[in-house]
Amino acid sequence: MAQLLLIEDDPQLRTALTRSLTELGHAVATAAGAMPGLHSAVDAAPDLIILDLGLPDVDGTEMLRMLRGVSDVPVIVATARDDENEIIRVLNTGADDYVVKPFTARQIDARVRAVLRRSPGNAGTDESITIESLWIDPRSREARLADRPLDLSPKEFDLLYYLASNAGSVVSKRQLLTEVWGAPYGGADKTVDVHVAWLRRKLGESAQSPRFLRTVRGVGIKLVAPDAAEPAGPTSREPS
Structure with missing residues (x-):
């Protein structure tokens, strides 16, 4: 309760x-x-x-x-x-x-x-995730990039961990709104865009030069290892 x-x-x-x-x-x-x-x-x-x-x-x-x-x-x-x-x-x-x-x-x-x-006291026994230089631990609610702590808000952490848990797979905005924001009846896509933009800055990337976060236009977003991320082209514009 x-x-x-x-x-x-x-x-x-x-x-x-x-x-x-x-x-x-x-x-x-x-x-x-x-x-x-x-x-x-x-x-x-x-x-x-x-x-x-x-x-x-x-x-x-x-x-x-x-x-x-x-x-x-x-x-x-x-x-x-x-x-x-x-x-x-x-x-x-x-x-x-x-x-x-x-x-x-x-x-x-x-x-x-x-x-x-997704609050700190309810992280359960989920294992940490490592994707190249990115490390995320749901139990301690900590994330590091190249051994440097990332200063993430609770929702930024939730978003990063969910994307990392589905690394390599495209996740739709509707799915993110349901699973991360708990909005099964829909919500504002702009909420996802804003948090993705904030998360990009903290990961040291931008929409023009993505590393971990890649948007598949009209479908959703996926988290990949930087070496696996193809160069952004004119058909895969990303939210800023």
Whole structure:
């Protein structure tokens, strides 16, 4: 049973979502504002936070920024804001997932379970993966490139590990949204593109000069050993 903290100012939605998530097997604490939510996050140490952005005291994005200064607890942002720039800004601030209202409790439940499966305390006994100079260990949540630690966000690590687990195979964006983001009903392709771009920079490559990450246009992306990566051509453009 996961211990969830729901930070939502709409009392009807807060009550309905709490009831539904409880029926789905979670323990749910709630807060109606950012500052009470921040105090609860620090004092109660929940397994995961579901965070609205339009809060009455402090904007949820600012609250997330403050939270990330003291905790790495997984956060799913659940909001009515669907602006692409806002989504990118919130993910860059440290959110693990982003869900746009309206949504169902079952959709939130699926995303909660997917995020928690990949959190540091639930890595299980999966073996580390080595692909040439790249080393990834799901148990310690560490990744190294040429013996240098990679500073990855939780979602960047999840994405890298999933691609490495399927090395050499093309993985579609829909598959990544389902397996990494826990969005079985679909999601924003831009979320995948943004995280791939961030991951490229940390791997020391670019869309124009890929090494590990190669996009197969119209199909998906695959992770390969650099020596196995054919030169990029005009028919295999990659997201920047």
